[in-house]
Amino acid sequence: MAERLKRFIAIIKKRRTPIGIIVLLAAAVGLAAFLWGDKASASDYITARVERGTVEVNVAATGTVQAVTTVQVGSQVSGTVQWLGADFNSQVKRGQVVARLDPAIFQAQVDNARANVTNAQAAVQAAETEIINQKANLQAIKANLEVTRVQREDALALVKRYQDLKNVLSGRDLEAAQAQANAAVARYEQAAAQVAQVQSAGATAKAKLDQAKASVSQAKAQLQQSQLNLDHSIIASPIDGVVVSRNVDVGQTVAASLSAPTLFTIANDLTKMQVLASIDEADVGQIRQGIKASFSVDAYPGETFSGEISQLRLNAQTAQNVVTYSAVIDVANTAMKLRPGMTANITIPVAKRDNVLTVPNAALRFKPNLSEKEQEALRQKMEQRRQEREAQRQAGGTQEGQPAATPQDQQGQQPAPQSAQQPAGQPGDTAQSGGGGQRQRGQGGQGSGGGQRQQGNSNQSAPASGGGDSGGQRRQGQMIWVLTGTKTIEPRFVRAGLTNGRVTEVMGGDIHEGDIVIIGQNETGNSNRQPAATPFGQRPPGAGGGGGGRPPGR
Structure with a gap:
C-alpha cells in the first residue's frame, strides 16, 4: 500500500x-x-495521580449563638414605669434595682388593708368583752337559780306541814301555803331558763370571737398581698450579668393581666457561650456527645471558633417537613467576640482517616468510550486475570494485596447488548456517579480536578457513590480506570472507604500510590466514536461518565 x-x-x-x-x-x-x-491517545484522557492524604467527613449545620443562662426580667404587677436603673449593655448585680413602677396605687392598697386589719382586731376585742359579760351574767343567773331552788324547797315543805295539820288549821291557810309553793316552783323554772339563755349567749359570743379572729387573719393576708404588690413595683435583677435588651421606657405602661411583660433580658456570663445547632435527621446518627465542633460567623470572616457538643436533645423540630434535632455546643468566649443571636455556620467532623490512599471521586464515576476492538482486548485480558485469580484461590487463597474478583469476573458474564444499554448522559447515570454532589463537565487536561468546573459542588461530606452510607463510607468493590506506562487504559477493582465528596479512601485493591487514574475524557478526537458497552456489562457514560466531556445532547 x-x-x-x-x-x-x-x-x-x-x-x-x-x-x-x-x-x-x-x-x-x-x-x-x-x-x-x-x-x-493518552492525551484524550484527563488524569489524576493516586496520592496519600487525609480524608475527613464533616456534618454541616447552622445554629444560633446564645448565652448559657439568659433571664427575661418582667413585672408581676401592672403600672407605669417611673424610673429605669439599667440600659443596654449595663453590668448589673444580683438584687440591683433596675426599674420602679409608680407605687401610689399599691401604697393606697396597703393603707386600706392595714386599716382593715385594725378594724378586725377591734372586732376581736369586742367579742372578747362580750364573752366576759356573758360569763358574769351566767354566774348571776346561777346564783338566782340557787335562791329560787331554796325558796321552792321551803314552800313545798310548808305545804306538807300544813297538810299534816289540816285538822287543826283552816283550809284557807293550806291554800295560801300551796299557792306560795307553786310560785316558788315557777320562779325556779324561770331562773333555770335564764341560765340556759345566758349559756347560749356565751356560745354566740365565742362564735363571734372566732369570726373576728378569722377576719383579722383575712385582713392580714390582704395586707401582705398589698405589701407584696408594692414590693413588686420595685424590679431587681435576679442574676449577675449584662443587660442584652431593654424593652420599656420611662412613662410606659406595662400590663401584667395575662402574662408578665418582659422589661429586660439579662445574660449571665458572656465569656461562656452556647451554640444551638440544628442537625438534620439524616446526620443525627453520626453526632454524639463530646465531639469537637468548629464554626464561623459572618461578623468575623475567615476566623474559626471551636467548641464541644455537650448535649444532643431528643426533641425534634419540624419546619416545612424538614426534621431537625438541636445540639448544644459549649464555646469559650474569652475575647468577647461572639454575641447573642449571631448565626453560626457549623462544621462537625464525624470521621477521619490519615495517611491513606485517595482517588478523586470522578475516577470512580468515569466510564470510557471503547471501540469493539478495545472491548474485545480488555475482555480477553480480564478473562486471563480471572483465570489467574481462580487458580490462586484453588492453590490456597487469594494472595495478599490482590483484589477480589468481581461477580462479572467469576461468572464470565458477557456485556449486555448495545440496544439494552442505557444511552450516555441519561439521568440514570447518577446512580453510578454517587452522592458526592460533584458532577463534572467540560474538563480539559486538569490534573486531579482542582480547576474543573462542577455542578452542585458542596462542602458538605457525602458518599461518593449511591451505595455509600450516611457516614461517607463506601465499602463495596468498585472499578476505576488506570492509564498504564504503555499509554493504554485498563480497569482496576478497588474497595472504597471513607469519602468527603471530593476524594475517596482506597481500602484495598489493585492500585498503588503514584498510579495514574482517569477522571475524564476529552471530546476532541472522540466525536466520531459511538458509545459502546464496556466488556464488564456496565452501561457506557456520555463522553467519559461523570468526569468527562459534555454528554450527548447537552
Missing part, C-alpha cells in the same frame, strides 16, 4: 495541478482517519 501511495504522489507532482493537490490532501486525511481514527 505504501508503494501505491508513492506512485500516486509522483503522478500528482508531475502534473502539478490544483486538482492533484486537493486529491492528495483528501487521500492523506482519509488515510489518517483509517489508521488512527479508531484509537484514543
Whole structure:
C-alpha cells in the first residue's frame, strides 16, 4: 500500500495541478482517519495521580449563638414605669434595682388593708368583752337559780306541814301555803331558763370571737398581698450579668393581666457561650456527645471558633417537613467576640482517616468510550486475570494485596447488548456517579480536578457513590480506570472507604500510590466514536461518565 501511495504522489507532482493537490490532501486525511481514527491517545484522557492524604467527613449545620443562662426580667404587677436603673449593655448585680413602677396605687392598697386589719382586731376585742359579760351574767343567773331552788324547797315543805295539820288549821291557810309553793316552783323554772339563755349567749359570743379572729387573719393576708404588690413595683435583677435588651421606657405602661411583660433580658456570663445547632435527621446518627465542633460567623470572616457538643436533645423540630434535632455546643468566649443571636455556620467532623490512599471521586464515576476492538482486548485480558485469580484461590487463597474478583469476573458474564444499554448522559447515570454532589463537565487536561468546573459542588461530606452510607463510607468493590506506562487504559477493582465528596479512601485493591487514574475524557478526537458497552456489562457514560466531556445532547 505504501508503494501505491508513492506512485500516486509522483503522478500528482508531475502534473502539478490544483486538482492533484486537493486529491492528495483528501487521500492523506482519509488515510489518517483509517489508521488512527479508531484509537484514543493518552492525551484524550484527563488524569489524576493516586496520592496519600487525609480524608475527613464533616456534618454541616447552622445554629444560633446564645448565652448559657439568659433571664427575661418582667413585672408581676401592672403600672407605669417611673424610673429605669439599667440600659443596654449595663453590668448589673444580683438584687440591683433596675426599674420602679409608680407605687401610689399599691401604697393606697396597703393603707386600706392595714386599716382593715385594725378594724378586725377591734372586732376581736369586742367579742372578747362580750364573752366576759356573758360569763358574769351566767354566774348571776346561777346564783338566782340557787335562791329560787331554796325558796321552792321551803314552800313545798310548808305545804306538807300544813297538810299534816289540816285538822287543826283552816283550809284557807293550806291554800295560801300551796299557792306560795307553786310560785316558788315557777320562779325556779324561770331562773333555770335564764341560765340556759345566758349559756347560749356565751356560745354566740365565742362564735363571734372566732369570726373576728378569722377576719383579722383575712385582713392580714390582704395586707401582705398589698405589701407584696408594692414590693413588686420595685424590679431587681435576679442574676449577675449584662443587660442584652431593654424593652420599656420611662412613662410606659406595662400590663401584667395575662402574662408578665418582659422589661429586660439579662445574660449571665458572656465569656461562656452556647451554640444551638440544628442537625438534620439524616446526620443525627453520626453526632454524639463530646465531639469537637468548629464554626464561623459572618461578623468575623475567615476566623474559626471551636467548641464541644455537650448535649444532643431528643426533641425534634419540624419546619416545612424538614426534621431537625438541636445540639448544644459549649464555646469559650474569652475575647468577647461572639454575641447573642449571631448565626453560626457549623462544621462537625464525624470521621477521619490519615495517611491513606485517595482517588478523586470522578475516577470512580468515569466510564470510557471503547471501540469493539478495545472491548474485545480488555475482555480477553480480564478473562486471563480471572483465570489467574481462580487458580490462586484453588492453590490456597487469594494472595495478599490482590483484589477480589468481581461477580462479572467469576461468572464470565458477557456485556449486555448495545440496544439494552442505557444511552450516555441519561439521568440514570447518577446512580453510578454517587452522592458526592460533584458532577463534572467540560474538563480539559486538569490534573486531579482542582480547576474543573462542577455542578452542585458542596462542602458538605457525602458518599461518593449511591451505595455509600450516611457516614461517607463506601465499602463495596468498585472499578476505576488506570492509564498504564504503555499509554493504554485498563480497569482496576478497588474497595472504597471513607469519602468527603471530593476524594475517596482506597481500602484495598489493585492500585498503588503514584498510579495514574482517569477522571475524564476529552471530546476532541472522540466525536466520531459511538458509545459502546464496556466488556464488564456496565452501561457506557456520555463522553467519559461523570468526569468527562459534555454528554450527548447537552
